[in-house]
Amino acid sequence: MTCSEFLKELTDYLDNQMDAQTKAELEDHLQWCHNCYVVCNTTKMTIEIYRDSHLYELPEDLRGRLRSAIMSKCQCHKAEKNKA
């Protein structure tokens, strides 16, 4: 397996969406190719760091205001629909 072939399969490998034989071939490549090992490891870290980062959390006070606004718009829509 070449490094390009490895890269093409990287997403399916990290998501564990592949058959056992392809997975074994990729892991064999990782045994001896340091560059692919590093790329694979740091890509996995990239995903984990974004997943665990709590980036763009919705603050509770804003959350409450948005929910009130949403529900009041929905009530208006319901009332208009009932009138029609």
Added chain:
Amino acid sequence: MGTIQPKVDDRAGDEISLVHAAKAGDMGAFEELVRRYDRNVFRIAQHITQNREDAEDVVQDAFLKAYQNLPRFQEQSKFYTWLVRIAVNEALMRLRRRRPERMVSLDEDIKTDEDSMPREVADWAPNPEQLYDQGELKEILSKTIQGLPPSFRTVFVLRDVEGLSTEETADALDLSIPAVKSRLLRARLQLRERLSKYFKNRTGGDGKQ
């Protein structure tokens, strides 16, 4: 090397009964759906629009549209996937309004100047959390993802941040599964490449730029 463990979705269980109750006119049930997914919709919207006010508007408009169109929801997908589809469309619309000079589409298979072949192959050590405090780290992550084309960061946020499956992401974005996989691979590799500038191992240095 381990694989990424998917997020466990423990919310699907009674979602359908809430949807049925909301369809029958129970406002409390719809409010529960808002409570359940408002954080996710806000996060997705801010990732796509990169603008706080737009993200707030997207949350309101997406839930209102979902409410108005609830009678037409066929339940062929999960309510959440359907809601995400509405939210992504609203977010892209706002992005187009803000950047009319740039074409914003999920369909185009963008060829970026930055190809996906890795150039930076230094390992990350120590762990990025040890190198930067929470605030600095969030700023780096936010700045880095902003640099990706909207179609890449949308796929990345749905798959890797929100934990949708490839099929659900394809459904929500109206893309084919190979298109989702191709964008996801390139998004992951480009983010990795850009983050490596901050996180790579610098023997003898203090690790910061």
